[in-house]
Amino acid sequence: MIDRTGQVALVHSTGFWPWLVTAITGSYWNHMVTAINLHECVSAETTGVRRRQLADFRVTAWSMFPESDLARHKVAAFAEAQIGKPYAFFDDFLIGLGIVFRTSAPAWIQSRLRSGRRWECAELADAALQHGGVNVFHDGRPYGAVYPGSFEPVFERFGWLPGEAEELPPWVTGGHRS
Numbered sequence: 001m002i003d004r005t006g007q008v009a010l011v012h013s014t015g016f017w018p019w020l021v022t023a024i025t026g027s028y029w030n031h032m033v034t035a036i037n038l039h040e041c042v043s044a045e046t047t048g049v050r051r052r053q054l055a056d057f058r059v060t061a062w063s064m065f066p067e068s069d070l071a072r073h074k075v076a077a078f079a080e081a082q083i084g085k086p087y088a089f090f091d092d093f094l095i096g097l098g099i100v101f102r103t104s105a106p107a108w109i110q111s112r113l114r115s116g117r118r119w120e121c122a123e124l125a126d127a128a129l130q131h132g133g134v135n136v137f138h139d140g141r142p143y144g145a146v147y148p149g150s151f152e153p154v155f156e157r158f159g160w161l162p163g164e165a166e167e168l169p170p171w172v173t174g175g176h177r178s
Contacts, residue, residue, distance in 0.1 A: 001038060002062075003038050004035035004038075004054070004062055005035050005036065005037055005038065005072050005073075005075075005076050006034075006035065006065075006067050006071060006072025006073065006074075006075035006076050006132055007034075007035050007062055007063045007064065007065060007067075007072075007075075008032055008033065008034050008035070008062075008063050008125040008128070008129060008151070009032065009033050009034075009035070009041070009057065009060040009061060009062045009063070010029035010031075010032060010060065010061045010148055010151055010152065010155055010161075011029065011030070011031040011032060011033060011057045011059065011060050011148070012028055012029055012030060012031070012059040012060075013030055013031045013057070013059075017046055018030040018031060021147070021148065025147055025148070025149040026149065027147075027148060027149025027152050028152075029061070029148045029149060029151070029152055030148055031043070031057075031121050031148055032044075032121040032122045032124075032125040032148050032151065033052065033054075033057060033060075033121070033125070034075065034076070034079040034124065034125050034128045034129075035054065035062075035076065036051070036076040036077075036079055036080045037076065039053060039054055039055075040052065040053060040054065041053075041054050041057075041079075042079040042080055042082060042083060042124070042128075043121065044082075044085075044087055044088075044119040044120060044121040044123070044124045045087060045121070046087050046089075047087070048084060048085060048086050048087055049082045049083050049084060049085045049086075049087070049119055049124065050083060050084075051080075051083055061155050061160050061161045061162055062160065063151075063155065063158075063160055064158070064160060065129070065134050067132055067133075067134065071132035071133050071134070072132065073132075074131050074132040074133070075128045075129055075131060075132035075134070076128075077131075078127065078128045078131035078132070079124065079125075079128040082116075082119060082124060082128075085116075085117065085118055085119055086117075086118045086119075087118060087119065087120070088118035088119050088120045088123065091118065091119075091120045091123060091144070109142065110142045110143065114142075114143050114144060120147070121148065122146045122147045122148045122150060122151065123144045123146060125146075125151075126144060126146045127143075127144060130143075136151070136154055137150070
């Protein structure tokens with residue numbers, strides 16, 4: 001088994017909320033998790049941030065950022081420390097505004113996204129990576145202004161998305177399948 005501690009995964013889930021994320025963002029990937037050890041991850045869900053088994057997520061694409069052991073520990077420790085915090089429903093809207101406004105996003109939006117009091121799944125994954133020294137986005141977006149589909153081009157560029165031989169439904173689109 002591969003130790004993915006300190007790495008993040010794009011996840012495809014089913015249900016109403018995942019369907020809504022896919023419909024709004026146009027990305028097949030509608031959730032993210034952060035591995036905290038060999039068998040567990042942290043997942044920001046509508047019920048709050050919780051510990052889950054990696055095996056709970058069947059369709060995933062894992063990052064392979066070249067992190068040191070210390071960085072992997074920092075990512076995992078930060079993510080694990082967020083367990084129990086509520087889901088950031090309003091942040092979903094603010095993330096959209098932050099991406100639109102970029103560096104000119106109002107200070108109150110930037111402050112809310114930086115607060116760390118509540119989390120959206122990709123927002124938590126990005127913050128955890130940054131605690132380990134991995135800054136994925138360099139396009140002027142405010143801290144935390146990410147959603148699962150924001151990571152898709154990065155995963156595609158580094159070849160971390162499942163290939164044609166992987167088990168994905170035939171209707172999958174979104175840049176990683178022709």
